[in-house]
Amino acid sequence: MTAPAPADRKPLSAPQKAMHKLGLVRDIDLALHLPLRYEDETRIVKLRDARDGQMVQIEGTVTDVEVTYRPRRQLLVTLDDGSDTCTLRFFSFYPSHQKTLAVGARIRARGELRGGFVGRTLLHPAFKLAGGELPDALTPVYPTSAQLPQPYLRKAVAGALGRADLSETLPPELLRSLGEVVRGSWTLRQALQYLHHPGPDVSLDALEDRSHPAWQRLKAEELLAQQLAQFTAKRERDALRAPALPTRAGGLPEQLLGVLPFGLTAAQRRVSEEIARDLSRTVPMHRLLQGDVGSGKTVVAALAAAIAIDAGWQCALMAPTEILAEQHFGKLVGWLEPLLAPLGKRVAWLTGSQKKKQRQEMLDLIASGEAALVVGTHAVIQDQVQFKNLALALIDEQHRFGVAQRLALRSKLGADEQGAAQEPHLLMMTATPIPRTLAMSYYADLDVSTIDELPPGRTPIVTKVVSDSRRAEVIERIRAQVAQGRQVYWVCPLIEESEALDLSNATATHAELSEALPGVLVGLLHSRMAPAEKKAVMSMFSGGQMGVLVSTTVIEVGVDVPNASLMVIEHAERFGLSQLHQLRGRVGRGAAASACVLMYTPPDGGRLGETARERLRAMAETNDGFEIARRDLEIRGPGEFLGARQSGAPLLRFADLTTDGHLLDWAREAAPWMLAHRPVQAEQHIARWLGTRSAYLKA
The missing domain is CATH 2.40.50.140 (Nucleic acid-binding proteins)
Known part of the structure; x- marks a missing residue:
């Protein structure tokens, strides 16, 4: 039940409600609500x-x-x-x-x-x-909704432009340096007045592609606000305390390296040293570990966990799916449990699908501290999970988790002996490499470690783009692979028939392949299956009894079957670029030559759209995750990389990271200077551009 409106306050009209829904609450919000395009009524x-x-x-x-x-x-x-x-x-x-x-x-x-x-x-x-x-100026056409007519919005914006405080928040020193980057010396007020009401003789192209100096001024201000918020969040975090986790000669990390059946690559050693340095400090680590599919991030995470456990603390690893969490659990138990047993410690397993008795047993192990490492899904952050002394949180595929979930994991460590608030060190991992401009903007508050080489012995994957009309040839290729003792993935985008999308589905494809490949065990895996069923299917595929696995994208990350040498992705045109790259990374994990077939279905009598063609072309041309990430940013913008971080870091409305790198470079230099020398103006600038949204950046 909503509270009655105060007697002196009129209820909001439909257009006012629509404005609130669009976030147009303050005068400055309306002033920064810029036209989509213009009409020339002059x-x-x-x-x-x-x-x-x-x-x-x-x-x-x-x-x-x-x-x-x-x-x-x-x-x-x-x-x-x-x-x-x-x-x-x-x-x-x-x-x-x-x-x-x-x-x-x-x-x-x-x-x-x-x-x-x-x-x-x-x-x-x-x-x-x-x-x-x-009129003597072009007529603006604003982004709006059905309940908010253009004339009403134009009047509201014009009024707000007159009332809003548009005084300069940039000090003269920064205005001078910005003048060297942006053509012409525009004040914020001039830029906004011009963009809302440009004269009839302006180049519409320069307005619409946002290359006009007035646009450049606004983009620079927006990027500066984002950088200021990120640097502020980092500075606040640096004032917090975390347990210092020193490494010692002959300790658990060294013992782990001694029992691993492989040596580390130079890149793995380098990033492990960066992480160890962070963990030895009392400032909470906030590091992103990025590495291409199969570059060996799990072993780096295991070494970080070993440092925390060796120092007498607990570590938690959270993964977005049960399949991925189980992969990690299997590897970490194999590597660490023999070393932990003499210490009276264990690796615990925690997911939402556990039986009550088993779950309670795990909760008791965690609360007592006997569970030195806890591996699981988002179940790890639920209220009833009480750690004895959590010092390190590892989050895999971090873009799958929202801000609230990351904050919940960080709140699992209480105060120190002096009563000061502490939080665990945080290591986030991603197999979707972050392009440089994205790392400099949305991830500016993180330290980034990059594993930029693959372990030796990994075979390059050959990628072929084929039309669905060649489906019979693809099935013949599968028959040949299985006859050689190899295994095959076939990925479909949907589980069941959908009236909205004419896509083949996993269930129908499973039936088709079972019939076409007599004598071959064809499995089916999708997200609606019970956890026990999924586990049984995965163990049969991992064990080699199952020749072909038909699946939805639940196998996108973490699944590691070295004998699998062929990946078929049906309706590849429907998948995002980083998702295609992740799926391709499920093969080529052993010594056998591996291939990925991207099978597309053109629309009736038509051609694939330009975006879909560009994605498939990028996949065929390169296996390099960093190049894939760069092209994905060009094709789709930043949304795909940020994932659930979007619910926190506000996406840029005006600046475009693919074209505005020079403005981002300026903002990155300007932000720390402004925080150090003009802190009041920095605060005003953040408030103007981000309002309350800047609080999310602290996650």
Whole structure:
């Protein structure tokens, strides 16, 4: 039940509610709500001078009006501007239209002029009675919703522009350095006034591609606000305390290296040393470990866990899916449990699907401290999980977790002996490499470690893009692979038939392949199966009894079967680029030559869209995750990389990381200087641009 509105406050109108929904609450919010495009109502064009396909505004007298019903109900209005005539055509219209557009009325109409057999037409033009002065600036068209008409929003923005405090938050020193990066010396007020009401002789291209200096000024301010918020969050975190976890000669990390059946690559050694340095300090580590698919992040995480356990503390590893968590659990138990047993310690397993008795047993082990390492899904952060002394939190595929979940894991460590608040060290891992500009902006508050080489013996994966019309050939290829003792993945985007999308589904494909490959055990794996069923299917595939595994994207990360040498991705055009790269990384994990087949289905009688073609082309041209990430940023923008971090870090509204690198470089240099020398103005700048959203960046 909502509280009654105070007697002196009127209830909000529908447009006001719509404005609140769009986040347009403060005057500055409206001032920063910039047009999507512009309409030129500053000039009247004579029909004899206009070209077909041109956006025109004409003024003339209505000479004829009729409603016709062939081929469908429509209103046809003939307008004569003295130089030629034109038909205004409306398929949806109201009595008020017919009243305004009566014969003899003087009308101003605006739209795209089209030629044709029956003469020139304007389809559904904007129109009004002629008269009054022509505007002296382009008319802005704002992003809006059905409940918020453009005239209402234009009036609200114009009023807010007059009231908003647009005084400079940038000190003179930064204005000077910005003047060298942006053409011309625009103040914030000038830039906003211009972008809301540009003159008629401006280059529309420069406005629409946002290369105009007024746009550049705004983008620089937005990037500076983001950098200030990130650096502030980092500074606040650096003031917190975490347990110091020193390494000692002959300790658990050294013992672990001694029992591993492989040596570390130079990159793994380098990032392990960076992490060890962080853990030895009392400032909480906040590090992102990025490495391509199969680069060996799990062993680096195991070494970090060994440091924490050796220092007498607990460690938790959280993964987004039960399959991935189980992969980690299997590896870590194999590596660490023999070393922990003599110390009276164990590796605990915690997921939402556990039976009550088993779960309680694990909770008791965690609370007593006997569980030195806890591996699981988001069950690890639930309230009833009480750690004795958690010092290190490891989060795999961190972009799958939201801000609230990361904060919950960080709150699992209480105060120190002096009563000061502590939080665990945090190591986040991702197999989706972060492009440089993204790392500098959305991840500016993190230290980033990169594993930039693959372990020796990994075979390069050959990627082929084929049409669904060659499905029979693909099935023959599978038959040949299985005959050689190899195993195959076949990934589908949906589980069951969907009326909305005509896609093959895992269930139908499983039946088709079972019939086409007699004598081969074909398994099925999807997210709606019970955990025990999933586990049974995965263990049969991992054990080699199952030749082909038909799956939805639940096998996207973490699944490690060295004998699998072929990955078929059906409807590959429907997947994101980083997801395709993750799926491809499930093969090529052994010594056998491996391949990935991207099978696409063009729309009926058509071609694939440009974005889908670019994605498939990128996959065929490179296996390098960093190059894939760079192209993904170009194609899709930052959303894919940020994942659930979007619920925290506000996405940039104006700046574009693929084209505005020079402005980002300026903002990265300017932010720490401004925090150190002009802290009050820095705070004002963050408040203006981010409002309350800056709080999320602390996660």
